[in-house]
Amino acid sequence: MPSLFSLYRKIFFERKPGWDELALPHIRVRTHNISLSAKNVNNYASICGFDFDGKILPLTYLYVMVFRLHAVIFTHKGITFPLLGMIHLKNSITQYRQLTVDEHFDLECALINSQLTDAGLEFELVSQARVNGILVWESLSTYLYRVESASRRVRPPKANAMAWESPDSWSLADDLGRKYAKASGDYNLIHLHPILSKRFGFDRVLAHGMWSKARCIAQIMPKIGECPCKVDVVFKLPLFMPSDVSFAAENNEDELVFELRDARGRRPHLSGKISYL
Template identity: 35%
Template sequence: MTPTLELPAPPALAPLLARGALLSPFKRPRPDAAHPRTRLVLPALRVDTARLTAYERVCGFPTGFPTGTASPGDALPVTYPHVLGFPLAMRLMSGPDFPLPLLGLVHTSIRITRHRATPATGAYALTVYVDGLAPHRRGTQAAVVTEMRDGGDVVWESRSTYLARHRTSERPTGQREEEPKPLPAVDEWRLAGDVGRRYGAVSGDRNPIHLHPLTARLFGFPRAVAHGMWTVARCLAAHGTPDAAQVRADFRAPVLLPGTVTYAAEAGRFHLRGDGGRVHLTGEVSPL
């Protein structure tokens, strides 16, 4: 039987980040390593509307509650449950039984299914668990699942993959990335150097690669890097998402801050491109 641990409140992120950083040098990632099996649960979570509004502003979603009560206009942005579940994911990934080092861990993809609109005024049960490890041509990848329930029904779920880069003896087949077909440009966004700090403040994800050029250089980046979840949220704010939908996003290359990117979209697909046409993000939205 899979163990379940109910938490009375979301864990504080700062101690988890510190623990993950301290343990990272001692981790030896490999695809066949053991991983935590416990499912962490927040049984009755309510959304902090002030924090939600700040998130919406940073990511470009519409803000406010037009009627003052639950209505379609009050629905959570499709990416926001990821933020709600992030402290639980961090508790799992920063623990001594998680085999991948938290420092340097790269978010490579997310798959979201929203079964219906989720009012911001609702109370939800959140469950987060690690769904296994897999070999990747650049290292070892972990899958983390987040589920949000309303009255026992799953109304939103996601599956994120995180990559720990290390030398591998083999290159698994079928994992090479293909260049996506170009999409027509829709808009150009000039990104300020503080985007990472602003998103970190509303999401709690204060990974040092996102905060300042000096801390980013410690991990091999010339400048601070935008959060992958900010880039997909910004694109979805521009694209729009049906109440019941599936979202796929793959993070292909870091977005350096400050910088200029081009948002491109056609039908249900969208891309984020940088200088020279380099693709940073590919995504797709489809009705459920």
């Protein structure tokens, strides 16, 4: 696997000129026969709330591995804008069967689409994991490189229509970002310390979006069980730390919908749904 230390050194210290208004190139990165560390998986499971039995991988864990390939793509010479200004808008993960820590994975990540929107340049990264040539896990992430527009109107996101009765409450400490960074390798500066996050316009540190997703999934794993499934989430409002949040989930026809909101249950930080395959 590529070294995140070397990649972050490029991300933090190499200057990029900014988006040149051209369509992004199609970039593909592969790595083969990747083994996992049970100790690392356990650390990740602990910070995200999964009950790791030493064998079955948390549903979101392979994202930690493919994120390294994302970083390789972000540092490609064809990407002319800086990573630190990007926003993770959406993420979808499909797991076709339960995965175990002792398996070996072939991982692949590709930048497949890009388009200009009112908010800026959106692009998609698809990541796949195979065991013995068979697709067992995949993820689709949508990112935004924000381009300021005088005509753009920012509308506050709305909570979904689900009932909000007896939600779970979680308290997030201000060192959560540092703990998750250590467990995942995602050392984006806005998640680490207020002094660093202020450089990017935030008074407090932000929780990682993929921690929020993982924590929500961990909460409803008893309902998912061994079922193959697809988990879609939309990241809405930034989640600052320290803070208290509320979480609830309910069945909606053939899907399980869930949302992470502020302590009062009014402002949504993340909305998601689980569909079974």
